[in-house]
Amino acid sequence: MGSDDVATVRVELDRTSSIPLYHQLSTAIEKSIEGGALAPGQRLENEIALAERLRVSRPTARRALQELVDLGMLVRKRGVGTQVAPVRVRRRVDLSSLYDDLERSGRKPSTSVLEYSVAPGGSDITEALDLPGGSDVVTIRRLRQADGEPLALMTNYIALELAPSYEQLGEMGLYHALRDSGVEIHMAHQQIGARTATAAEARLLEDKPKAAVLTMERTAYDSTGRAIEHGRHIYRASRYSFSTTLFAP
Amino acid sequence: MGSDDVATVRVELDRTSSIPLYHQLSTAIEKSIEGGALAPGQRLENEIALAERLRVSRPTARRALQELVDLGMLVRKRGVGTQVAPVRVRRRVDLSSLYDDLERSGRKPSTSVLEYSVAPGGSDITEALDLPGGSDVVTIRRLRQADGEPLALMTNYIALELAPSYEQLGEMGLYHALRDSGVEIHMAHQQIGARTATAAEARLLEDKPKAAVLTMERTAYDSTGRAIEHGRHIYRASRYSFSTTLFAP
DNA sequence: GACAAGCGATTGTCCTAACAAATGCATCCA
DNA sequence: TGGATGCATTTGTTAGGACAATCGCTTGTC
Structure with missing residues (x-):
């Protein structure tokens, strides 16, 4: 004792x-x-x-x-x-994909791939990805749902040689697919804002016209500092919010 | 060579x-x-x-x-x-106050204190601050401006014995005032969302009625885990967004 | 009884040493 | 020429030991 x-x-x-x-x-x-x-x-x-x-x-x-x-x-x-x-x-690590977040909280995520195309990227995209101007970039637009309910409209840009296949994206999150091909995301900068949804966005998200949406722009890097992915997403504010934990120096 | x-x-x-x-x-x-x-x-x-x-x-x-x-x-x-x-x-630490953020980016922050009152806190507030039910709580409502333009409407709740004086709040940010009285914020949980502004909020922020606003709810703790402050803020989405950096495990 | 000194427990700092694993480059062989 | 092999370089892992600094508690003294 x-x-x-x-x-x-x-x-x-x-x-x-x-x-x-x-x-x-x-x-x-x-x-x-x-x-x-x-x-x-x-x-x-x-x-x-x-x-x-x-x-x-x-x-x-x-x-x-x-x-x-x-x-x-x-x-x-x-x-x-x-x-x-x-x-x-306790420090909770936060660079998790939306897909994993949903799964962890017991909801059933699913994804519809709205677009999967290859084209020379605009200058804002190639700059964000640190690629030579005019490089081919894969554009992926997906609608993410939880328990059958639309939650987010996600647009991602990835260098051609890093992009997962169309098939993979239906089954798993983007980050999971990247990890499967040996690409490890280490860090990301992101910016969170808000605006009102356009008519098309509201329709896809099954929300009211001019509803408030959260916007998130993210660029993800591996541990060597190589830019992997740039994304521009909007989330239904009525159904989703970002939780973060901050630490003082 | x-x-x-x-x-x-x-x-x-x-x-x-x-x-x-x-x-x-x-x-x-x-x-x-x-x-x-x-x-x-x-x-x-x-x-x-x-x-x-x-x-x-x-x-x-x-x-x-x-x-x-x-x-x-x-x-x-x-x-x-x-x-x-x-x-x-490179890792940039992020638990900075809005006031400091604005100053660092070369803008001139100012603050109008709209309310400074002491009253027993509601159960949601005392719970967030980990206080006994019915404890006295200071409620602070402030309008934060940058270069004379309204930017955020901030509501903070603090236990009576920790709260800075009315005078201090006009001159500096809340966190700065807390630090001056020996309270060191170590960590905060926060949740960022969006919605449309109410008529009163839009008027105070000099924004359009039903404009999209960012909402942020934050609880800050010192290094022993004691809850210091709980805040519920709204930001003009047309003028402000949150930048964060995330790291993988 | 109060305060200071001392002591045991525990983590913090610093050292030497050896081997393992990954990487990039040169070399060798087919 | 092309590919495999091997080697030198560099970081990663693990061990074992010595002493210092700090904390909480006990003891002793006034």
Whole structure:
């Protein structure tokens, strides 16, 4: 008793795996937290005990814990120990596709591809994608629905050699299709605004004429800074809003 | 020549300082990048050479470099080396107040305080602020202008003991006033949507009736997870949009 | 009883060392 | 000439150890 309120995380480490030990450990702890096995405020065993118990070196254990501190899932204090962070200060990563968002929230996303064409891109598009002027660009226009209800009208521009096939887009989100062909999105700039819908947009979204819509313009990059995709989307404001989490320096 | 295109960073390390060596090193490199001494794409000397030259261990040098990779300032590839990242993938922190944003972009912000009142908060407000039901809450309604033009209608709710004075709010942004009284905002959740303006809102914002407006609902927390402020704002969509940068896990 | 000093616990910093894996380039062979 | 092979370079992973700094608690003193 007394110090029995420290938690020992149940972990199975696979030393033959190509996944680094520290990452196996950090994801295991993360799952324990997200699965509720570790409650906010719960104290963890100290890093030396953790390392010894799992037969890893202290730097490896430290690195796993540090990864979770960076994610805001753990809080550590010198002389005190390591605790599970309160839920609301946890960093939630946000560069998720609309498709994944909908699936996660238990709704059933579907997509109609309205247009899939190849043509030399306008100067605004090639500039956003950092391509030579006049380069061929694939234009994709899709209507995204959730539970059969129109939610967003999405227009994407992608360099020809990176574009997924028409067939793939009906089944999955754009980002998922890109990942399947080995393209990893790392970062995106986006701008969110609002305006009233045009008659054509309102019709497609099955909303009132001149209804307010959210507009989102996004350019996505891989980790080397190469521009992958530029999109201009509108969302039914009556059915959708953006949630973000911001952190101070 | 040939490999003369690798840069050696000029660094002075102070081993008596309480600032960790890796942090001294990373900030020195960061300054070199931001100061333009290291251009995007510039290749850095490898970590072993860097460590030897500065008489630090390789882990210390690695940690400094890793810190900058996490910030998006450097890109590393196994077998290749370390390069300065393109400007556009650098992480820019985003939890800035509208007031600061406007000032930074060279516009002249001003504020009219429309309401400053103290009353028991409704249940939605006290819940958002994590206060006991019926607690006294300060309600602040302000009209934010840029170069004399209305831009946003902001409503904020703050616990009585944290609220800045009426006078402070006319001169500076809310977050600035909070910081002056020792309250540091660390994180915020926010939700961005859109709708059409009511007649009263349109009049205050000097916009057309039923114009599209951006709505933003935000709750801000300090680093311990204590809720500081809850705000419900509307922005003239014709004059303002939100820019954000998102990062993948 | 209050305040300061001391001590154990815990995380933070820094070091040396070894091997693994990916990349780009040169080389060799068909 | 073209493709496969191998090698040097560079970052990634893991280990083990030493000491420093900080925190909370206990103890001791006035």
